Amino acid sequence: MTTTSTPTKPGGARVRVQRFGTFLSGMVMPNIAAFIAWGLITAFFIATGWMPNGILGGFGNADVIGWQGAATTLAQAEDGTTFPQYVGLVGPMITYLLPLLIANTGGRMIYGERGGVVGTIATMGVIVGSSIPMFIGAMIMGPLAAWLMKKVDSIWDGKIKAGFEMLVNNFSAGILGAILAVVAFFGIAPIITTLSSWLEAAVNWLVSLSLLPLVSIFVEPGKILFLNNAINHGVFTPLGVQQVEESGKSILFLIEANPGPGLGILLAYSFFGLGIARASAPGAIIIHFFGGIHEIYFPYVLMKPALLLAVIAGGMSGVATNVLFSSGLRAPASPGSIIAVLIQTANDSYLGVILSVLVATAVSFLVAAIILRASRKRDLAAGNAGDMSAAVAATEANKGKSSSVLGGLVNEGTTDTGSAGGTATTTLVKNIVFACDAGMGSSAMGASVLRNKIKKAGVDGITVTNQAIANLTGDADLVITHQDLTDRAREKSPNSQHVSVDNFMNSPKYDDVVEIVKRNNQGGTA
Incomplete structure (x- = not known):
């Protein structure tokens, strides 16, 4: 499996913001279960909850309750x-558990x-x-303290006499931790509070x-x-949790998580799209709306960039509706x-x-x-079945030969063609990793799809896992990422082969990967 695409040089403002957002997401996403648990406890037991309970909710006179x-x-x-x-x-x-979990995760990263x-x-x-709840403080102090510990350890790395390693390691960590806690108490906390x-x-x-x-414009x-992820996990989540503590809910949790704008896009493609885009949109609706994997509608927007107006209008109308009704969530909705x-x-x-979901969907759909109707005649006159068909042609050009698999996809209209590229070669592939921002959601689904394809091909001994880009260790034989994230994945795992796709659920590159690992398993070459 070879490609002729030229790797994009890592860097640029977008890549840096993506990297920063990924790091923040990497601290928050593994702890979403704790946010959900806190949200449920809040929803049930606070004074305005479903089952108000002064003991669990922390309100009311203890002498009275007894x-x-x-x-x-x-x-x-x-009085x-x-x-x-x-x-x-x-x-x-909210005060201790959630920030400490975030700090621990950031430090481990x-x-x-x-x-x-x-x-x-x-x-x-x-x-x-x-x-106030110190989520921003946790996102700063956790990684910062870990980085300082790493630097301190490097001072005497390899210089400790045998038998004293545990003593030095424990005391150095304890002393540094105590110093940083005091510094954070007097110096960092007031700054972050402000x-x-x-x-x-x-x-x-x-x-x-x-x-x-x-805000939806951005x-x-x-x-x-x-x-x-940078603004969502760096601003909306910390401020939203703080608002929940003060008023029991926050509108900020719905600015990014509202599934309405994406649903409107997919519905519009279902009715007015062409070719593969129209055929695949109904299935994408289920994954997006009920599964909460918003990334699945991104390729539909990128095929026709004017649709950015639709998602912006949908997002703005959804936020406006929540503002009008003073509505909000008790905790982050993840996945969306x-x-x-x-x-x-x-x-x-x-x-x-x-x-807010219905209005966002309706506005985005309209x-x-x-936009789709306005360009429909032009697309038909051009003699193609929409931009996904063009993506098939581009993929075949990158591959350097025609593909019956890709041709079948265009004719049948049942699978996304993908937009694949990367640095994959014919070397031995045993360990495959799907990587995305958080290492969950879309990458997990992609790993499941490829895992099933390999299983059906009767190939054994192949490991297919998913993880966050920030956690790549460089030992994967093949890394599969969304095309917008491949540069960062290549930086984290430079010795791995890389494949880029535009849709984790349906990419023709998966069949190429299966062919490669199958031939390797049989002792041949691709």
Whole structure:
């Protein structure tokens, strides 16, 4: 399997933003289950929840409730008197558990378990030194402390006498962690608290002027280019969690996660698209809307860039609807499935949230339908079946020969052609890794598709896994990524072969990969 595409030189602003967003996503995504658990506990047990419970929710007079098995703290009534109030689960989880998990994950990404431990210790400083949830503080202190630990260890690497390694390692980590915790308490926490207050004030200003929908002008194109993680995990999630603590819900969790804009695009293709795009759109709707894998609609937009107007209009209308109804979610909806969105919806927000999805879908569909209809005659006159057919021709050109598989895809209209390129060769392939921003979602689905193809081909001894680009170790024989992420994957794993696709679910390159590993397994060459 060879390609004639020229690798793009890594670099540029987009790649740097993608890398930064991937790093933030790598800290948050592995801990989404904890966010969901906290969101469910919040939804059930706070004073405005489904099943209000003062003991678990952390509200109400402990003397009145009378359960002695729970920790309490002093709260102040409106008249100035104090009374013992249950701590509950909601407060400690958002204050300590979630930031510490993020810090530990960030530290591990930099320097393994040792980095995770030191990063967690240092993060306690910003947590205790601030009056707000320290998610931004955790994202800073976790990786920073791990990096400093790595540098400190390099000072005496290979110079410790045998038998003293454990003593030096434990004390150096403990001393550095203690110093960083104190520094974070007095120095970092006040800075991050001020920064968070500025960001919150900016969001409140946008809301007060009804300008929050304008954020979609940047978020929706950013999603298509895989640039959204930086602002989503770096700003929206920390501020959203803080808003939940204050008011029980946040609109910020729905700015990026609303499946409406993408659903509108896919519906428009289902009715007004051509060829493969039209045939594959209905199946993509299921994966996008119910599975929450938004990346699946990105190629449909990239085929006709004017559709960016549709997703922007859909995103803006969805945000405007939530602003109008003051609706929001209790926790991040990840993946962005309608199921996850409804589970995390606040009790008083179901009407607004459901309408925001419907309105975003309708607006996106109408704008996309106008664009597709306007170009339909021109596309038909050109004698092609849409841009996916052109992508098939481009793929065959890159491959250097015609392909019955690709031709069949165009004729049958059942599979995305992909837009593949990379550096794959005919060398031995035993360990295949699908890599994406978070190492979950779309890459997991792609790995499952290829795994099944290899199994049906009767090939044994091939490992197919999925992981985040940031976690690539360089030992994979073949790395498969979305075409917009291949440059970063090549930087992380330069000795691996690389294949780029534009759709993890259906790419003709998978058949080429199966052919390669099958011949290798038989002791031949491709």
